[in-house]
Amino acid sequence: MTTNGTLVALDKVTRLYRMGDVEVQALRQVSTTIQEGEFVAVMGSSGSGKSTLMNILGCLDRPTSGRYLLWERDVSRLGRADLAEIRNQTLGFVFQNFNLLARTSALENVELPLIYGGLASRKRHRRATEALQRVGLGDRMDHHPNQLSGGQQQRVAIARAIVSDPRLILADEPTGNLDSRTTAEIMGLFAELNQAKMTIVLVTHEVDVAAYASRILWMKDGQVVLDQPHTPSTPLVLSHPDGDQDPGRPEPPSPPDRSTDGSIASLAAQQAHT
Amino acid sequence: MNLLMVFKVALRALLRNKMRSFLTLLGIIIGVSAVIAMVAIGQGAQKRVEDTFSSMGSNLIIVRSGSHGAGGARGGVGSRLTLTWTDLEAIQTELSSVQVAAPVLQTRAQLLSELDNWNTQVLGTSPEYFLIRSWSMASGSVFTQADVEGATQTAVLGQTVVDELFGANYDPVGQAIRINNVPFLVTGVLEEKGQSQWGEDFDDVVLVPYSTYRARISGGLQQYIPGSIFVAATDPDDTSRTELELTQLLRERHSIAELAEEDFSVHNLTEMAEAQQEGTRTFTMLLASIAAVSLLVGGIGIMNIMLVSVTERTREIGLRMAVGARPTDILAQFLVESLTLSIVGGLLGVAIGISAAHLLSKQYGWSLYIPPDIVIIAVLFSALVGVLFGLYPARKAAKLDPIEALRYE
Numbered sequence: 296m297t298t299n300g301t302l303v304a305l306d307k308v309t310r311l312y313r314m315g316d317v318e319v320q321a322l323r324q325v326s327t328t329i330q331e332g333e334f335v336a337v338m339g340s341s342g343s344g345k346s347t348l349m350n351i352l353g354c355l356d357r358p359t360s361g362r363y364l365l366w367e368r369d370v371s372r373l374g375r376a377d378l379a380e381i382r383n384q385t386l387g388f389v390f391q392n393f394n395l396l397a398r399t400s401a402l403e404n405v406e407l408p409l410i411y412g413g414l415a416s417r418k419r420h421r422r423a424t425e426a427l428q429r430v431g432l433g434d435r436m437d438h439h440p441n442q443l444s445g446g447q448q449q450r451v452a453i454a455r456a457i458v459s460d461p462r463l464i465l466a467d468e469p470t471g472n473l474d475s476r477t478t479a480e481i482m483g484l485f486a487e488l489n490q491a492k493m494t495i496v497l498v499t500h501e502v503d504v505a506a507y508a509s510r511i512l513w514m515k516d517g518q519v520v521l522d523q524p525h526t527p528s529t530p531l532v533l534s535h536p537d538g539d540q541d542p543g544r545p546e547p548p549s550p551p552d553r554s555t556d557g558s559i560a561s562l563a564a565q566q567a568h569t
Numbered sequence: 570m571n572l573l574m575v576f577k578v579a580l581r582a583l584l585r586n587k588m589r590s591f592l593t594l595l596g597i598i599i600g601v602s603a604v605i606a607m608v609a610i611g612q613g614a615q616k617r618v619e620d621t622f623s624s625m626g627s628n629l630i631i632v633r634s635g636s637h638g639a640g641g642a643r644g645g646v647g648s649r650l651t652l653t654w655t656d657l658e659a660i661q662t663e664l665s666s667v668q669v670a671a672p673v674l675q676t677r678a679q680l681l682s683e684l685d686n687w688n689t690q691v692l693g694t695s696p697e698y699f700l701i702r703s704w705s706m707a708s709g710s711v712f713t714q715a716d717v718e719g720a721t722q723t724a725v726l727g728q729t730v731v732d733e734l735f736g737a738n739y740d741p742v743g744q745a746i747r748i749n750n751v752p753f754l755v756t757g758v759l760e761e762k763g764q765s766q767w768g769e770d771f772d773d774v775v776l777v778p779y780s781t782y783r784a785r786i787s788g789g790l791q792q793y794i795p796g797s798i799f800v801a802a803t804d805p806d807d808t809s810r811t812e813l814e815l816t817q818l819l820r821e822r823h824s825i826a827e828l829a830e831e832d833f834s835v836h837n838l839t840e841m842a843e844a845q846q847e848g849t850r851t852f853t854m855l856l857a858s859i860a861a862v863s864l865l866v867g868g869i870g871i872m873n874i875m876l877v878s879v880t881e882r883t884r885e886i887g888l889r890m891a892v893g894a895r896p897t898d899i900l901a902q903f904l905v906e907s908l909t910l911s912i913v914g915g916l917l918g919v920a921i922g923i924s925a926a927h928l929l930s931k932q933y934g935w936s937l938y939i940p941p942d943i944v945i946i947a948v949l950f951s952a953l954v955g956v957l958f959g960l961y962p963a964r965k966a967a968k969l970d971p972i973e974a975l976r977y978e
């Protein structure tokens with residue numbers, strides 16, 4: 296793993312949601328940096344602000360206050376058209392529910408970002424084919440989403456995310472809809488991409504998934520309460536971020552293989568079931 | 570994203586819901602074809618009026634017995650004979666603004682040839698009449714002033730009469746026919762003129778000297794003209810002066826007091842043509858605006874379907890935005906979709922409208938005129954409808970928040 300520059304720099308990023316008279320602080324003064332080549336797993340209980348953070352990182356949303364430097368450019372005050380261009384050129388998205396266009400072939404789904412990037416048809420075709428081959432779907436290019444398994448659909452989505460050779464891939468619970476074997480396949484793919492120097496930020500509730508990452512961020516109430524490096528593909532043991540219990544919920548039995556009592560891992564294991 | 574790509578995406582989206590797109594198209598098709606057909610028929614009618622009157626001659630003035638007023642008990646035009654033969658003479662000799670004048674007496678009569686018989690219109694007139702109508706001969710010649718004076722039994726036939734009595738492509742000059750059993754010598758055949766405005770057939774006529782007409786076909790009182798006087802003004806651009814002079818002359822001759830109503834009427838054909846045209850124009854406008862309303866309804870159909878489409882494709886829009894579609898790209902996509910609908914509908918509507926107009930004209934014998942610019946205007950107008958009614962849904966799509974759109978169920 297190489298780190299050769301700061302890709303993301305968040306400076307006191309706050310995101311407020313106002314619903315009538317009620318204000319929700321989805322993010323509170325989050326400051327952190329992500330280096331190129333990092334593989335970050337964002338964890339935390341439901342409602343802790345993970346998706347909000349991802350939306351801001353993904354330039355789909357803007358912070359209420361604070362600054363966001365992406366690749367040394369301040370993107371926190373850009374307009375919608377500029378943000379669209381940044382998403383197109385610099386970012387790749389992978390969603391929990393794949394979000395492929397129905398009745399559209401895998402190849403055309405992957406070509407979509409390139410269309411908005413203004414690439415000529417032949418170039419588009421070539422790069423989309425390469426991306427699909429890279430995710431192991433070279434033989435499924437003409438298939439429509441309803442002819443593909445969940446894992447294959449997510450591969451198409453990953454191909455779409457990497458096709459324009461982005462700086463940063465953002466994946467919000469990419470394995471949330473997949474079984475454990477497919478999850479392992481997809482995570483293997485992410486690990487491969489990361490080894491090829493792709494920067495990845497991924498939200499997950501599962502310790503097994505987070506274990507592929509090189510760094511773990513734990514969020515609670517809109518703040519990053521734990522930021523811990525990790526050696527990818529080793530068992531994940533996290534130091535305790537005080538009191539991240541969910542008091543209203545009865546504790547489900549921990550799986551025997553990961554019952555490291557009092558560690559965040561067991562806590563995360565519980566959340567994976569919520 | 571270039572325009573060709575936008576168009577491709579739009580076309581795919583439309584083809585995805587073929588039935589729905591077709592039904593939306595139908596609204597525009599009906600609107601545009603109605604506009605085209607209505608305008609074609611209306612313009613046809615107007616042009617026919619124009620042609621008829623121009624073929625009648627723009628310097629033509631018609632003088633008739635009876636008053637202008639059509640009101641109640643007074644009796645309208647021609648209800649009482651007031652024009653005399655000396656009136657005609659006076660018109661011919663005393664007025665410098667009158668080029669020529671001719672009496673026109675008409676009735677229907679049974680015609681007979683060696684081969685066949687035919688019921689048609691008989692006009693008793695003078696050779697000047699052919700000048701006034703600017704009618705020329707296909708063969709033979711017009712009867713002469715000498716024929717009028719001698720009340721000879723000579724006749725000029727229209728083409729339809731020739732066809733009916735002798736068969737097509739036959740030259741009957743020199744042949745004899747019988748009108749109400751009186752023998753007449755055919756001296757000439759009129760050039761074919763086709764149908765006129767009110768469906769009268771100027772080819773279905775036989776013309777004889779008025780003197781012969783009075784002596785042999787329909788007599789009447791000696792002194793009065795049992796018909797009207799056709800007058801050609803010297804200056805076609807100043808027919809109103811001729812009218813004025815005619816009126817003055819006849820008032821004097823008929824000893825009509827200063828403010829009293831005239832016992833004759835003077836019609837300027839240009840005025841009649843204009844009145845006629847005004848009528849058809851209003852009618853055309855009315856038809857066209859009804860048709861335009863249906864086009865508007867078609868536009869509302871487009872708007873409706875586009876709104877449904879935007880709602881249905883909210884997630885797709887969110888995804889497109891996430892991978893880099895700018896709001897303008899989304900706007901363009903939906904606008905091009907509604908434009909495609911409306912332009913395709915417009916083109917099909919033009920085609921169907923023209924065919925419908927042709928069909929109707931064949932069925933009912935209406936004449937048609939399709940002004941070339943109406944086709945362009947119709948397509949442009951339906952494109953405008955597409956933009957106007959597509960703009961709101963397209964803006965709605967472009968304004969979507971990508972996060973919410975992606976989350977939309």
Ligand SMILES: Nc1ncnc2c1ncn2[C@@H]1O[C@H](COP(=O)(O)OP(=O)(O)OP(=O)(O)O)[C@@H](O)[C@H]1O
Nearest residue numbers: 312314319320321340341342343344345346347348
């Ligand atoms: N559009 C919104 N309007 C109002 N409040 C919102 C909105 N989106 C998120 N929130 C609130 O912000 C907080 C953080 O939400 P967020 O979706 O980031 O949580 P999360 O960590 O992704 O949760 P999960 O693990 O369930 O996906 C929550 O309290 C949520 O209710």
Ligand SMILES: [Mg+2]
Nearest residue numbers: 345346347467
């Ligand atoms: Mg979330």
